[in-house]
Amino acid sequence: MAKVTIKDIAKKAGVSKTSVSFAFNEPSQLPEATVQRILEAAEELGYVPDPIARILKTGKTGTIGILVPQPIHEITRNPFFSEFIEGVGEVCTMDGFSMMIVPPLKGSMERAIANATVDGFLTLGLELKKSAMVVLDNRDVPFVMVDSDPEDGVAAVNIDDEKGGFLAMDYILQAGHKKIAIIAMRSGKEGKYKDYLGTLRKRVKGYQTALEAFDLSMDHEKIRLIECASTLQGGRHAFDEIWKSDLRPTAVVAMSDIIALGIMRAARDQAVKIPDALSLIGFDDIPFASLISPPLTTISQPIRKKGKVAAELLVEHIKGNADISHKILPVKLVERGTVR
Amino acid sequence: MAKVTIKDIAKKAGVSKTSVSFAFNEPSQLPEATVQRILEAAEELGYVPDPIARILKTGKTGTIGILVPQPIHEITRNPFFSEFIEGVGEVCTMDGFSMMIVPPLKGSMERAIANATVDGFLTLGLELKKSAMVVLDNRDVPFVMVDSDPEDGVAAVNIDDEKGGFLAMDYILQAGHKKIAIIAMRSGKEGKYKDYLGTLRKRVKGYQTALEAFDLSMDHEKIRLIECASTLQGGRHAFDEIWKSDLRPTAVVAMSDIIALGIMRAARDQAVKIPDALSLIGFDDIPFASLISPPLTTISQPIRKKGKVAAELLVEHIKGNADISHKILPVKLVERGTVR
DNA sequence: TTGTAAGCGTTATCAA
DNA sequence: TTGATAACGCTTACAA
Numbered sequence: 001m002a003k004v005t006i007k008d009i010a011k012k013a014g015v016s017k018t019s020v021s022f023a024f025n026e027p028s029q030l031p032e033a034t035v036q037r038i039l040e041a042a043e044e045l046g047y048v049p050d051p052i053a054r055i056l057k058t059g060k061t062g063t064i065g066i067l068v069p070q071p072i073h074e075i076t077r078n079p080f081f082s083e084f085i086e087g088v089g090e091v092c093t094m095d096g097f098s099m100m101i102v103p104p105l106k107g108s109m110e111r112a113i114a115n116a117t118v119d120g121f122l123t124l125g126l127e128l129k130k131s132a133m134v135v136l137d138n139r140d141v142p143f144v145m146v147d148s149d150p151e152d153g154v155a156a157v158n159i160d161d162e163k164g165g166f167l168a169m170d171y172i173l174q175a176g177h178k179k180i181a182i183i184a185m186r187s188g189k190e191g192k193y194k195d196y197l198g199t200l201r202k203r204v205k206g207y208q209t210a211l212e213a214f215d216l217s218m219d220h221e222k223i224r225l226i227e228c229a230s231t232l233q234g235g236r237h238a239f240d241e242i243w244k245s246d247l248r249p250t251a252v253v254a255m256s257d258i259i260a261l262g263i264m265r266a267a268r269d270q271a272v273k274i275p276d277a278l279s280l281i282g283f284d285d286i287p288f289a290s291l292i293s294p295p296l297t298t299i300s301q302p303i304r305k306k307g308k309v310a311a312e313l314l315v316e317h318i319k320g321n322a323d324i325s326h327k328i329l330p331v332k333l334v335e336r337g338t339v340r
Numbered sequence: 341m342a343k344v345t346i347k348d349i350a351k352k353a354g355v356s357k358t359s360v361s362f363a364f365n366e367p368s369q370l371p372e373a374t375v376q377r378i379l380e381a382a383e384e385l386g387y388v389p390d391p392i393a394r395i396l397k398t399g400k401t402g403t404i405g406i407l408v409p410q411p412i413h414e415i416t417r418n419p420f421f422s423e424f425i426e427g428v429g430e431v432c433t434m435d436g437f438s439m440m441i442v443p444p445l446k447g448s449m450e451r452a453i454a455n456a457t458v459d460g461f462l463t464l465g466l467e468l469k470k471s472a473m474v475v476l477d478n479r480d481v482p483f484v485m486v487d488s489d490p491e492d493g494v495a496a497v498n499i500d501d502e503k504g505g506f507l508a509m510d511y512i513l514q515a516g517h518k519k520i521a522i523i524a525m526r527s528g529k530e531g532k533y534k535d536y537l538g539t540l541r542k543r544v545k546g547y548q549t550a551l552e553a554f555d556l557s558m559d560h561e562k563i564r565l566i567e568c569a570s571t572l573q574g575g576r577h578a579f580d581e582i583w584k585s586d587l588r589p590t591a592v593v594a595m596s597d598i599i600a601l602g603i604m605r606a607a608r609d610q611a612v613k614i615p616d617a618l619s620l621i622g623f624d625d626i627p628f629a630s631l632i633s634p635p636l637t638t639i640s641q642p643i644r645k646k647g648k649v650a651a652e653l654l655v656e657h658i659k660g661n662a663d664i665s666h667k668i669l670p671v672k673l674v675e676r677g678t679v680r
Numbered sequence: 681t682t683g684t685a686a687g688c689g690t691t692a693t694c695a696a
Numbered sequence: 697t698t699g700a701t702a703a704c705g706c707t708t709a710c711a712a
Contacts (some may be wrong), residue, residue, distance in 0.1 A: 005705055015682075015683085016684075017682090017706080022682095028681085034682090047478065049706075051457050052395050052704085053396060053705035054707075055457065055706090056688050057688055057705085062455055063457075071426065071429060071432055071433040073428075076422045076426045079422065080420070085412065086413045086416045091415055096445055098440055098442050098445075099412055099440070100403065100439070100440065103432070106436055114389065115402055116438060117395065117457050138387065146582070153540045214534050232627060265631060288632075291604075293632070293633045328401045329709090343689090345689055345690085356698065359698065359699080363692060371697075374697090393688095394706090396705070397687080397689085397703080398690085398704095438710090473686070
């Protein structure tokens, strides 16, 4: 059976399309009886207004998009993402938005941006290429960048990554460690840290500062940087890699808790005691970091709040109140049981 | 500046709207030079085809919706959801779909369904009211129901909940426990288990069968059923509640791992040793269940696979290959360290 | 109070 | 090869 449209209802109820539209959107404008009749006709025929047609006319989709640099099934493997989404979700609930997760489409971020039916975007950890930025601009929907190097004239939400990096490395150094492995999430730069952008760049800068105070540096032979996927699996692989390398680090600085958790898992499997044989510090402070044992020492960032703040900012933009501010949320060191 | 449309490009490039459309969608139909000219004009003016207009015409949104019964910020608190999404995400990646999370809109599932711009829905743990089912039917988009009582004529994916319930309860009973608290996720039925639907109903049925073999039943005074949110917090509250009740259970059967984890957390805070002072079995087998210590004994279900299977089924429907099958995925008991 | 008609920005059919 | 033009289904001035 063909789709039931407003026209069918109009015919059936013996009124114009306008009246039908009113019956749904401004019932107060119509006599009670007419509204009844229309609604009944609609019910009988099984009519549901086509959301797309409505959007084309009104220009409001009622959904906000989260632009992510990786395939969905990959990004969801990090509880960080759930936490972030939770914060965004609070705002969605509040303001009646749905949420769309927008990964690259056939490998192209541009295409994904061009095709998403949203009122605005949150970009998460995206290093937007010029071309993507152009598409984003041309789409003419507002966007807020989270965990990226801020661009002029666009709203941004970040945490104090540099301080976070410093805090983590300094803590390890203060504990007396000299052979240190740094595990970063995959960047596409294969560990060439000097090319790092955004979050990674800032954290590494923090590491540097801390290292220099101990006469060390990122280039020192006892300091090793490797990358892995920011997942449990990724952490496990990372552990295997560092553990069989020539440098047997006494401490690991992980760029995310989920990586750290993966490392703990792998270490346990190989009977490497943490923190006795290996110290470990994470980054994020996801809920499970404190649940595991030993509980994970980490840098805490307000993930949920970050999502919430960013979403609030975006919703303001959608409502037409441009606020190009650049917010920076604090981080702090949480001492628990994985560093000796 | 006003939005740049296909018309502007046509004028600028001195061609018709049709040609512009072709230049983007079927460039092979146009002479190379014309395509170039059009693309340049588009680039210069910053043109991006309007996805909504495209969808209105083509009828394809390129996104699949996940209908969830709770606000986003609540549902994301259960790692079960991330796992599920991960499975769905695999299919999205494969077939180039985005994913939209669709919670009730202003309290109304009907409204949410009516407004979502998707090619199809996955419903997760939804007990769809008649009215919502009607809207879903009328929307005329395919849908697949996951974790619900299957309806005639609609595709469904479930796990063997009844067996899962049986396995869990039987294991606890075999271990010699007689005073047992069952913790269910909030159902809106406030523990009146006889009114349960879907997943909950089936699991309770499994409990019953196991209990009866030990001359017990859901109504026995030593068997207690309470509900809580399926979150870490929820589990913590649940522990507090059962621990200060007159019945001091020696074992807890939790309906989700995240609840179980919350219970473990609360128990630890109050120095209640698991499994020595209290045995505990979960349900789901989320990744963290095996990471925690003691590792959580639980009923394992293939969450990610469930998402994947459901999404595959949905995509088939979207492509026009109706397959109204009802799949049931297996569960199994995973003995770890929380039952004595 | 109700109806007419003009868009919204595409795609796609059909002529030229 | 290219260009009018008619949908797509709705909202909303404006007219009656």
